Amino acid sequence: MSDQREPALPGGAPDLVEQRADGLRADCANCFALCCVAPAFAASADFAIDKPAGRACPNLRSDDFGCGVHTRLRDIGFSGCTVYDCFGAGQKVAQVTYAGQDWRRAPHTAKQMFRVFPIMRDLHELLRYLHEAQCLAAARPVHDQLRVAYLDTERLTLGEPAELLRIDVGALRHQLNPLLLRASELVRAGVPGKKKDRRGADLIGARLKGADLRGANLRGAYLIGADLRTADLRFADVIGADFRDADLRGADLTDALYLVQSQLDAAKGDLRTTLPAAFTRPGHWGT
Known part of the structure; x- marks a missing residue:
């Protein structure tokens, strides 16, 4: 799948602050x-x-x-x-x-x-x-x-x-x-295959190791303590998803949509967890 993010914001803001x-x-x-x-x-x-x-x-x-x-x-x-x-x-x-x-x-x-x-x-x-x-x-x-x-x-x-x-x-x-x-x-829509819709789902403690969640709708999902080891979360929409204590070791979050740093900080991960370039690997994550 080709990169769906642009290197810069489209166009320029006509007034107020620069959109950065x-x-x-x-x-x-x-x-x-x-x-x-x-x-x-x-x-x-x-x-x-x-x-x-x-x-x-x-x-x-x-x-x-x-x-x-x-x-x-x-x-x-x-x-x-x-x-x-x-x-x-x-x-x-x-x-x-x-x-x-x-x-x-x-x-x-x-x-x-x-x-x-x-x-x-x-x-x-x-x-x-x-x-x-x-x-x-x-x-x-x-x-x-x-x-x-x-x-x-x-x-x-x-x-x-x-x-x-x-x-x-x-x-x-x-x-x-x-x-x-x-x-x-x-x-x-550009992600191949059928996309899972788990919007707002109760996935607390769910066993999702290795799950194919590419392009999934996980908006507002409760993933507290979920096992997401080696799961594929590329281009998944995770806005508002609760990742507290979720196990993201080895998971791929490349280009996850609306991901924020605090979601990663609340989760567990390791050096194998793949993150978007703009994010920082939390200090408490393992090796």
Whole structure:
């Protein structure tokens, strides 16, 4: 099967920011540790403690916005922190929405900032998917629609805090999902053979070793603890799929659609696991 991704985005954005992935990656140095404060944690296998929303994690350093146990998170029961991805929303809120005014030095901003952050995070996640879809050569018939959707969503991220708080992200997801799905369908149509449709399926602990899942629809599938050793996931649509503790040793995820780094970080793998070029092999994976 020929490469269905283009080396660059089709066309140029007429206004706003350049459509590049750089701004959709977390830049913790330019954030105010919003992911360590805004969300609530519940004591579980992923978090060692309970933490209410809006309260700083006790591991957050008081002299800066760094994590005091960053190198030991998995070892001391905070694996949930290692798989979190804000898609660049943290630095957008910190440096654009609040123009560098942090919640410690300006405590009157804290409550509102912590409410804005999860909305911005959801918007940036949508931008991440829209950006990828525009890089898919086979999705060319919907590139123009994707470009408009990207720019419209980007405009939302540049709003004032009060405007951001009024956004119905659920409605926006519902509006954009058919377009993202259409892009996926156009790509997967080029995969030979019958494609499996396991959208939203309960595949927790499923035995899928060596399974042929090329071009499969795995959107929102529950693959927690699934055995996917040596499975072929090329061009599978994995948007929203839950890969927590899934065994991806030897699996082929080349050109998996809408794959994000946090999905890999939550899974198990090894040096035989084939990843798309833009992804980083998680440090906890085996050899």
